[in-house]
Amino acid sequence: MARAWTLVNRPEALPESSDFALRDSELPPLGDGMVHVRNRWLSVDPYMRGRMNESKSYIPPFQLGEPMDGGAVGEIVESKADGFAAGDLVSHFAGWRDEAVLPAKGLTKLPDLGVQPQDFLGNLGVPGATAWFGLLDVAKAKEGDIVFVSAAAGAVGSAVVQIAKAKGMTVIGSAGGKEKCDFVRSLGADAAIDYRSGPIIKSLGEAAPDGIDVYFDNVGGDHLDAAFARARLHARFALCGMIAGYNSREPAQFRYMIRMIAMRVTMTGFLYGDYVSRLGEFYSEMGGLMASGKVKSHETVFEGLETMPDAFLGLFTGANTGKMLVKL
């Protein structure tokens, strides 16, 4: 008998533990072309909050009463699919559960890059690739640029900081609290802003007296407004997430957006999914940075399937430093 989390209630604002239920489920028989996987690592990510709403987006909403899903790394227990054998480590999308029987075509065997398996949910997974393509392709950040990144202690943000430093940029990261700011500095950031300690617009002005060329936005809200206020000529903003608004019905307010005109700022929304065809390039370059130690992995780990909702909710209360994972 497998166990999987299901959404039993669509949250209005910040989700609560009672919105989730852990349920037993019978595994289907192992047909041809399928594998039986035992999950080892489960991913929780801020974008999952959007899937808890009923409204359609770029990814379908979670269905009430059905098993939830998301990124996961597991080990094959039994295979009836060519190219997969018991003991293989794979990444796939049947997270939020302990075991699954899945068509092999949805699985990726982990390439041998000399890293930990869970890195394929972090710096070598969706967060790392999001950081890579958002910074270098969407925002066209280049050596010498002054880069501001919000949620810099998070999974995506901590990758942005390290990639930007490895590429010769000046980096200012924001995070909540002294401990996280220390962490952001330890990643190599030139400055860290504690957004809890005062208005971001002021702190960013002090940390970047000459303004910013690039803003990598994970937050929206007052961070984005501060970036408008400090944008230099031809600044580029990559919009990755707006966690400040995920649990809120309040509209975001902007006083400085009009500077986009005078400074000819370009702001672009993007999704990881647009870059799947370029993952080979990413594995090669990011794998190299990890092998050389220029990019390091940082994780916050919850233990046991039971902790999955707590790990998820922790994303919104600042419980994680680096990538938030659940270990089974």
Next chain:
Amino acid sequence: MARAWTLVNRPEALPESSDFALRDSELPPLGDGMVHVRNRWLSVDPYMRGRMNESKSYIPPFQLGEPMDGGAVGEIVESKADGFAAGDLVSHFAGWRDEAVLPAKGLTKLPDLGVQPQDFLGNLGVPGATAWFGLLDVAKAKEGDIVFVSAAAGAVGSAVVQIAKAKGMTVIGSAGGKEKCDFVRSLGADAAIDYRSGPIIKSLGEAAPDGIDVYFDNVGGDHLDAAFARARLHARFALCGMIAGYNSREPAQFRYMIRMIAMRVTMTGFLYGDYVSRLGEFYSEMGGLMASGKVKSHETVFEGLETMPDAFLGLFTGANTGKMLVKL
């Protein structure tokens, strides 16, 4: 003795007539390389509001007590500069006054495109070039696109509507009141939205049930939020102006900006000044559209230098249809 308008008080919100004063001024002697110009047409434009604030922007603020300036078309009365002779029509930046003695290097002789002189302040001037490059270069609008343009009855907006239709796009324009909406339809727009008659987000949804590919923003505020709400995949927004906020200290509020991520929207601020090197291309193509009758000129004309502040203030109360001009 010449007469020129001067700013005597920096307005906090909507300017008032008492913020302006018409003053006599002695013309300087006509030195070598200079011309004496008698203005015939003066331009008033929304961007001038920004110059009434003290803060620095892409163009310096008006100085209290000094003559104001802006776009103008005049006739040369006397010339001590090579290439300019009495009777020549020129465009220049010494507006807000009746006469001026100017260095010839700041003047442009009007090219012979078979149009009215005042068109060089409208469809063949800054508003027309702003529409042209904003639509085609910044927003990369192309045949078949669904284009939304705000302030579509204004100088820039009316040019956007006509250029877009000439290029085979579907066009939805917004304007204030039935009369202006009729005017926008008369320009060829497929639909006109009266923003005074109800929430724009609702009207835009009805006018563009399949969403929009391009938004040409002259307004900001709720128009921009409606465009976020209705953006299709890979939509492009060109930010030209945000007149809704020029006289307000209230922050703009956005509920739908987060759709930029799911829809991979790109939003870019731009200025006419970035395209000065490409004006030849513009004169040639826009001149052709005007000669063929595909783009027509529409003006609201105030008469006499005394009316200049009223004409300017009329920009913010919806007094103009097409380009707002003062005729001397």
